[in-house]
Amino acid sequence: MIRPLNNNVVLAKDIKTGREVIAMGKGLGFSPGARGTLLDTHKVEKVFFFLDEAKHQQYFQLLKIIDEDIIQVAEEIISIASHKLGSPLNEHIHLALPDHIGFAIERVKKGIEIPNLFLNEIQILYPEEYAIAGEALRLIRERIGVILPEEEQGFLALHLYAARRNQPPKTILKHTTLIQKIINNIEKELGIAFQEGEIAYIRLVTHLKLALECITSGKNPRNPLLDKIKTEFYDSYQLAIKLARIMEEELCCQISEDEIGYLALHLQRLKVYSKLDKKL
Numbered sequence: 001m002i003r004p005l006n007n008n009v010v011l012a013k014d015i016k017t018g019r020e021v022i023a024m025g026k027g028l029g030f031s032p033g034a035r036g037t038l039l040d041t042h043k044v045e046k047v048f049f050f051l052d053e054a055k056h057q058q059y060f061q062l063l064k065i066i067d068e069d070i071i072q073v074a075e076e077i078i079s080i081a082s083h084k085l086g087s088p089l090n091e092h093i094h095l096a097l098p099d100h101i102g103f104a105i106e107r108v109k110k111g112i113e114i115p116n117l118f119l120n121e122i123q124i125l126y127p128e129e130y131a132i133a134g135e136a137l138r139l140i141r142e143r144i145g146v147i148l149p150e151e152e153q154g155f156l157a158l159h160l161y162a163a164r165r166n167q168p169p170k171t172i173l174k175h176t177t178l179i180q181k182i183i184n185n186i187e188k189e190l191g192i193a194f195q196e197g198e199i200a201y202i203r204l205v206t207h208l209k210l211a212l213e214c215i216t217s218g219k220n221p222r223n224p225l226l227d228k229i230k231t232e233f234y235d236s237y238q239l240a241i242k243l244a245r246i247m248e249e250e251l252c253c254q255i256s257e258d259e260i261g262y263l264a265l266h267l268q269r270l271k272v273y274s275k276l277d278k279k280l
Contacts, residue, residue, distance in 0.1 A: 004028075004029025006029055006063055006068050006071070007027060007028075007029050007068060008024060008025060008026055008027065008028055008029060008068055008071075008072060009022060009023070009024050009028070009029060009063060009068075009071065010022075010023050010024075010028050010029040010039070011023075011060075012039055012047075014047075019049055020049065020056070021047050021048065021049040022047070022048055022049060022050075022059065023039060023044050023046070023047050024044070024045055024046040024047075024072070024075060025043040025044045025045040025046070026043065026045070027043065028040075028043050028044065046075060046079065048091075048094065050091050050094070052091065055091060055092065055094075055095060058095055059094060059095060062095060062098060062099060065102075066098050066099065066102045067102070069143060069144050070098050070101050070102050070105070070144065071098050072143070073101070073139050073140055073143045073144060074094075074097045074098035074101055075094070075098075076139060076143075077097065077132070077135075077136045077139060077156075078093055078094065078097060080132060080135060080136075081129070081132045081160050081163075081164075084128070084132055085128060085129075085132075085160075085164055087164060089160070089163035089164060090162070090163040090164075090166045092163065092168075093159065093160070093162075093163035096159055096162075096163075096169060097156075097159055100155065100156070100159060101140065101156075104148055104152050104155070105140070105144065105146045105148070108146055108147070108148060108149075109146070113149070113151075114151065115151060116150075116151035116152075116154040116155060117180070118154065118173075118176045118177065118180055119150065119151060119154045120196055121176055121179055121180055121183075121205055122154040122157050122158065122176060123154070124201075124202050124205045124206065125161075125176065125179070125205060125206070125209050126157050126158070126160075126161045129156075129157040129158075129160040129161045129164070130153065130154070130157040132157070132160060133152075133153040133154070133156035133157040133160060134153055136153075136156050137152065137153055137156075158172050158173060158176070174250070175209070175212050175216075178212070178246075178247065178250050178251075179205060179208045179209065179212070181246065181250075182208060182243050182246060182247070183201075183204065183205070183208075185242070185243060185246065186204070186239075186243070186267065186270070189239055189242075190239075190267075190270060190271065192270070200269070200270055200273045203266065203269075204266055204270065207262070207263070207266050211259055211262065211263065212247075212251075214259065215247070215251060215253060215255060215259065216251065216253075220256045220258060220259070221258060221259075221262075222258055223257075223258035223259075223261040223262055225261065225265070226257060226258060226261040229261045229264050229265060229268075230261070233264055233265070233267075233268045236264040236265075236267040236268040236271065237260065237261065237264040239264070239267055240260045240261070240263040240264035240267055241260055243263060244259070244260045244263065
């Protein structure tokens with residue numbers, strides 16, 4: 001052990017690699033005069049390290065201002081998420097998650113409500129993360145005794161998805177906001193109102209998510225039906241062009257004709273479903 005950071009978290013050195021690591025376990029940092037001694041491996045529940053030295057130092061500062069119980073429950077949530085998602089999460093989650101949970105608890109105690117305007121989209125876009133975030137709310141209630149609202153389940157899901165994708169949470173939120181903006185424009189242009197949970201809405205949101213991932217990663221899948229779409233679904237294609245311009249403005253990149261064509265197909269499908277609903 002190099003030094004205790006709090007009663008349950010210590011800064012230690014891996015004997016095999018010589019790397020400084022963060023070790024966690026109940027009472028691990030409580031033993032007096034333990035500096036320089038070997039850690040009791042039976043007490044060690046988790047070990048991790050930061051590749052970025054700046055984050056390493058930020059974590060030390062976080063431990064000084066965030067309650068130990070919040071740190072512990074955040075790390076438990078991270079472990080559950082990493083296991084269930086089948087992949088390690090970006091190291092920034094060790095800073096972002098306890099920080100967010102701490103502020104969320106503080107807001108609830110003060111009676112401050114923050115609406116989550118993207119909750120429906122988050123449920124559809126990130127179902128795995130949303131389910132894990134539900135477990136996170138349960139753990140927070142059991143460990144800390146604070147009941148966080150469903151809106152927070154959505155915010156926590158965004159943090160988990162961002163860590164899974166190795167992207168900043170603000171980027172994921174930007175994409176989610178853009179998807180909602182596009183959907184609002186579609187409702188206005190087509191004179192329809194999506195119902196929560198309807199298949200057409202879920203398909204559209206899912207397509208937009210995949211489209212944004214392709215666009216931002218530089219992928220451009222060819223659309224073999226493009227010429228046919230332009231002529232047979234002319235109005236839908238023109239609307240898709242309008243929506244593409246919104247996306248280009250927000251993302252600062254050009255949307256290919258192939259991608260516009262795929263979006264037009266979804267718009268045409270929406271028109272068909274809308275007409276069927278009106279007849280029923």
